[in-house]
Amino acid sequence: MDAPNPDTLHAENQHCDILIIGAGPAGLHAAFYAAWRGLSVRVLEARGEPGGQLSALYPDKRVYDVPGLPAARAADVVAHLLEQLDGLAVEIRVNSVARTLEQAETGWQIGTDQDTFTAGAVILAAGLGALLPRAARISGADRHPDLRTDLPEPSELSGRSVLIVGGVPQAARAALELLEAGAKVTLTHSRTGFRGDPVSLARLENARATGHLEILAPARLLTLTPQGAELEVNGETRHIQADTVLLLGGYLPDLSPIQSWPLDWRGEYVPDGPGGRTALDGVYVVGDLAGSGGDFKLISVAFAQAAVAANHATHFVKPELRVRPGHSSEKQ
Numbered sequence: 585m586d587a588p589n590p591d592t593l594h595a596e597n598q599h600c601d602i603l604i605i606g607a608g609p610a611g612l613h614a615a616f617y618a619a620w621r622g623l624s625v626r627v628l629e630a631r632g633e634p635g636g637q638l639s640a641l642y643p644d645k646r647v648y649d650v651p652g653l654p655a656a657r658a659a660d661v662v663a664h665l666l667e668q669l670d671g672l673a674v675e676i677r678v679n680s681v682a683r684t685l686e687q688a689e690t691g692w693q694i695g696t697d698q699d700t701f702t703a704g705a706v707i708l709a710a711g712l713g714a715l716l717p718r719a720a721r722i723s724g725a726d727r728h729p730d731l732r733t734d735l736p737e738p739s740e741l742s743g744r745s746v747l748i749v750g751g752v753p754q755a756a757r758a759a760l761e762l763l764e765a766g767a768k769v770t771l772t773h774s775r776t777g778f779r780g781d782p783v784s785l786a787r788l789e790n791a792r793a794t795g796h797l798e799i800l801a802p803a804r805l806l807t808l809t810p811q812g813a814e815l816e817v818n819g820e821t822r823h824i825q826a827d828t829v830l831l832l833g834g835y836l837p838d839l840s841p842i843q844s845w846p847l848d849w850r851g852e853y854v855p856d857g858p859g860g861r862t863a864l865d866g867v868y869v870v871g872d873l874a875g876s877g878g879d880f881k882l883i884s885v886a887f888a889q890a891a892v893a894a895n896h897a898t899h900f901v902k903p904e905l906r907v908r909p910g911h912s913s914e915k916q
């Protein structure tokens with residue numbers, strides 16, 4: 585087994601051995617395996633953070649069928665997957681939606697809205713599609729100067745007044761992170777309760793009780809204004825001043841950025857042959873997107889497919905490396 589090379593850091597848009605589309609469990613485990621074999625890996629992720637469905641859709645739910653991690657919070661499963669990448673030559677680029685795929689002299693060229701990358705092989709781990717924020721249909725949306733629909737980098741909003749709208753776990757998390765970063769936060773939701781892990785919800789309540797956080801729930805968002813928003817609270821209209829409005833309404837999967845790629849699509853699946861091969865030479869598919877998994881949309885299935893495809897892709901890019909990885913336990 586080749587030793588991973590932690591020094592192979594990617595200069596701006598440098599060619600990499602393997603490019604993975606999607607940082608869900610399939611993409612992260614494929615990244616681990618290819619980098620473990622000594623290859624350089626870049627992962628493109630549409631969302632602002634890795635973790636796929638686990639971090640976007642159910643971070644606080646417990647997952648009981650991940651091998652070796654009994655009754656783990658989904659967010660903790662992601663944390664473990666990321667920890668396993670420590671010291672390996674893996675770069676994860678968030679907020680990067682892969683939109684184009686073309687053959688290149690060195691393998692494949694992949695385009696996002698911002699950049700173009702080349703790689704020896706590509707692993708598609710796009711799951712149900714790019715998990716993008718639900719479109720915000722709200723009165724006055726074009727009047728506010730800083731309306732956002734995804735988790736911000738908290739330090740960016742330090743010292744600003746922020747109105748967070750939503751009851752999803754990301755709303756509770758954003759409120760706590762922004763308070764910690766020194767923002768003045770108001771949190772509102774159309775229902776009384778917020779979703780999140782018990783510890784976060786207790787911290788939220790404590791911040792409210794000690795006057796550090798204003799919570800207005802249930803409340804109805806009437807309209808955004810250039811200065812903030814108007815809310816209906818207990819039958820009265822209140823104006824909330826906000827430099828930034830954060831609308832967190834959850835995420836919806838969108839396959840359209842890659843659905844025109846010539847992969848012989850079967851509905852929302854990409855057919856896969858032995859080793860995760862697709863109709864395109866040097867392009868592999870794993871996880872929920874892979875046809876062979878079918879109804880088995882499971883993390884454990886994604887892991888197995890990722891291990892197999894990453895090792896086939898490794899051999900494809902570096903034929904001198906065998907497909908078979910050997911045992912990690914043999915490493916000293």
Ligand SMILES: Cc1cc2nc3c(=O)[nH]c(=O)nc-3n(C[C@H](O)[C@H](O)[C@H](O)COP(=O)(O)OP(=O)(O)OC[C@H]3O[C@@H](n4cnc5c(N)ncnc54)[C@H](O)[C@@H]3O)c2cc1C
Pocket residue numbers: 605606607608609610611628629630631634635636637638641642646647648649650680681682683709710711712713714715716838841842870871872873881882883884886
């Ligand atoms: C509520 C819920 C509960 C679940 N519970 C369990 C459970 O208990 N046990 C279990 O085994 N499974 C469970 N699952 C299923 C499990 O989450 C999926 O099988 C798993 O996430 C699939 O992993 P993946 O990496 O293939 O795809 P995903 O997790 O969907 O990750 C794909 C990633 O690719 C990104 N992406 C897609 N397109 C692009 C693009 N063009 N450019 C850049 N990035 C892109 C997406 O944004 C996403 O982050 C659950 C699913 C849900 C919704």
